[in-house]
Amino acid sequence: MTINTLNKNNTIIDFEKIRADFPLLQRDMNGKPIVFLDSGASSQKPQYVIDAMNDYYTNQHANVHRGVYRLSQEATDAFEKSRRLAQHFINAPSEKEVLFVSGTTDGINLVASSYGRKFLKEGDEVLISAMEHHSNIVPWQMACELAGAHLKVIPINDEGELLMEEFDQLLNERTKIVAVNHISNSLGTINPVKEIIEKAHAIGVPVLVDGAQAAPHMKIDVQALDADFYTFSGHKVFGPTGIGILYGKEKWLNAMPPYKGGGDMIETCTFEKTTYNELPHKFEAGTPDIAGVIGLGAAIEYVQQIGHEAIGQHEQELLEYATTELKKIEGIRLIGTAKNKASVISFLLDGSHPYDVGTILDKLGIAVRTGHHCTQPLMKRLGVPGTIRASFAFYNNKEDIDKLVEGVKRAKRMLS
Amino acid sequence: MSINEIQDEIIEEFDLFDDWMDRYEYIIDLGKKLPLIDASLKTEERLIKGCQSLVWLNAKQEEDKIIFTADSDAIITKGIIALLVRVLSNQNAKDIAETELYFIDKIGLKEHLSPNRSNGLVSMVKQMKLYGAALK
Incomplete structure (x- = not known):
């Protein structure tokens, strides 16, 4: 490079x-x-990302995870290499916990939908903050509506900082998940997500972090944060549009039902009953955005080099x-x-x-x-x-x- | 004057400007001069919500003509509204419905009438024409 x-x-x-x-x-x-x-x-x-995508379409393209021929294997290798790059980028413990999604919005929708269907019941609460992007509000509203659950909001002060004492009050046994952004897209506020996660975990509540604005600017370490879910978009970290990452702890991803049905996400399929593939493939139905994944891998290499x-x-x-x-x-x-x-x-x-x-x-x-x-x-x-x-x-x-x-x-x- | 005569007149006026700054200063000036819409008319049903700016549009029928008054919270949007009102207000309803607004493009303000801007102007023009079609 x-x-x-x-x-x-x-x-x-x-x-x-x-x-x-x-x-x-x-x-x-x-x-x-x-x-x-x-x-x-x-x-x-950067040119490096553009070249990587160009090279993929020029020299490497075949569908992934499907062919016995060499070209398909090469494409699959390049594809899975990007998953490992993303894994190291956020210090995820395992590549099984690193899912390709179309972006942060898709990542949040996946969790809100799948986690919501499994774990949200009537009267439960989802806790977000007053400085969330619509994409970290609306999917939760939709999930709450389906379950009969309620959306609760951590307020902020006039400077644009979360009121942590209010958060302490709002977090309770009805809370089933907390979803907050790492950095506010409108204000630039860096939120104390580590503290939020610690407090939520103290009463057994998982936390999703919207990392769309954080990933381009700071080192992300999902293990140090102990985040249950962390998601970001490729196009904000100098990669292509239409691709992003959702990290999820294996225990949650295994417990959650699939988000989309289709090819590659099944283990066996009959008309009576389908069994699902292992992680991460369980959440990756259909032919993925292979060029996007390769472009994202190149972008991560570029950023890490700097x-x-x-x-x-x-x-x-x-x-x-x-x-x-x-x-x-x-x-x-x-x-x-x-x-x-x-x-x-x-x-x-x-x-x-x-x-x-x-x-x-x-x-x-x-x-x-x-x-x-x-x-x-x-x-x-x-x-x-x-x-x-x-x-x-x-x-x-x-x-x-x-x-x-x-x-x-x-x-x-x-x-x- | 007919709608097209007014459009041509505006195009001629804008031909006098050398650069974008002069054009925008003129539009900002028009925005400042546009008579304010009566506060009682700034209601929810007259509001056209753009993502970027808000537009209020009121239509009043006088015989076969329609009188438009409008307002916006952004001054450049308001200046363009002043031009649209100048062209379409006090015109025959059928003419309003059927007219082709070519002056916006000719005076270099096409970008303000693109859905990308989301300033309420696209919806406003559509609404003005709908009034024309409904009242003709």
């Missing part, structure tokens, strides 16, 4: 050169060099710089000021609608997200119609932030 950031000893990262690995960052938007500050929605892809420590350090520098510089603009209000934050910065410009600011930034070649970020209940709690959100990845630099700050100033002049 050639990473444009590594020196001869593969140690020092030159983040200024890293952009050369990402072909999309070389293009223009609205006639200006693109300033891509929406990696929280989806990150860009290392989460270097990534985290660079992104924290960007976050601090952006926070300081944006605060200097009169009329800026930061939304989400938790003590523990990842490289997401949500803000409002007094008197201006996020849509208007986003439109002008777009004209300046700056890609940010505006709106409610699929967290309508959170926006309601904070009393804002939405925010402007800039989210950084390791390929961003201070120049990007300078352009953002200039753009916001320009928007302010035009809109006021």
